[in-house]
Ligand SMILES: Nc1ncnc2c1ncn2[C@@H]1O[C@H](COP(=O)(O)OP(=O)(O)O)[C@@H](O)[C@H]1O
């Protein structure tokens with residue numbers, strides 16, 4: 001599919017919405033390469049995300065996240081799954097806006113069920129997952145809303161269904177943007 005003509009796609013959204021899972025499918029559909037910023041960070045740091053948080057702290061992780069995003073955005077034909085907190089830094093938006101930013105939006109209460117047993121996300125460790133996610137959501141919602149395309153999804157939907165909806169929504173937004181530019 002030649003929908004984006006090489007322009008990168010960046011997936012943003014809360015932890016657990018499916019950025020990594022859906023991103024992989026989208027890359028296949030678009031004939032793009034797939035990168036997950038967390039996976040690249042873990043590779044360059046030679047440490048898991050949880051260990052980076054534990055040993056170097058969140059600020060150091062955010063610094064690596066910005067560096068990796070910056071490096072990836074020098075390429076074209078990529079689907080990039082970002083981490084849930086990427087949208088917090090203004091500098092990161094200067095990279096995200098090189099491409100189309102797609103927000104995967106799943107209700108927070110549904111994410112709790114998905115992430116309850118997860119041990120890989122340091123921000124959800126120790127304590128009540130629901131209140132942690134709700135606090136993050138309150139801080140972040142307005143940043144996710146800056147995306148070019150919003151894709152609402154439900155926990156009962158398969159990643160394939162969500163990916164198909166993402167493509168539909170992207171097509172719609174691109175069409176209306178072209179229309180507006182001509183008029
Ligand atoms: N549509 C879906 N249906 C069922 N499980 C999903 C779906 N999307 C993601 N998952 C599962 O939920 C968890 C979080 O997904 P992930 O892609 O890692 O989210 P993110 O990258 O946004 O944090 C993973 O275990 C993944 O397999």
Ligand SMILES: O=C(O)C1=C[C@@H](OP(=O)(O)O)[C@@H](O)[C@H](O)C1
Nearest residue numbers: 014015016038083084085121122
């Ligand atoms: O929301 C966040 O701040 C984070 C989300 C994680 O990525 P996912 O959104 O892919 O889980 C990972 O980057 C890190 O644990 C921090």
Ligand SMILES: [Mg+2]
Nearest residue numbers: 019020081082
């Ligand atoms: Mg992920």
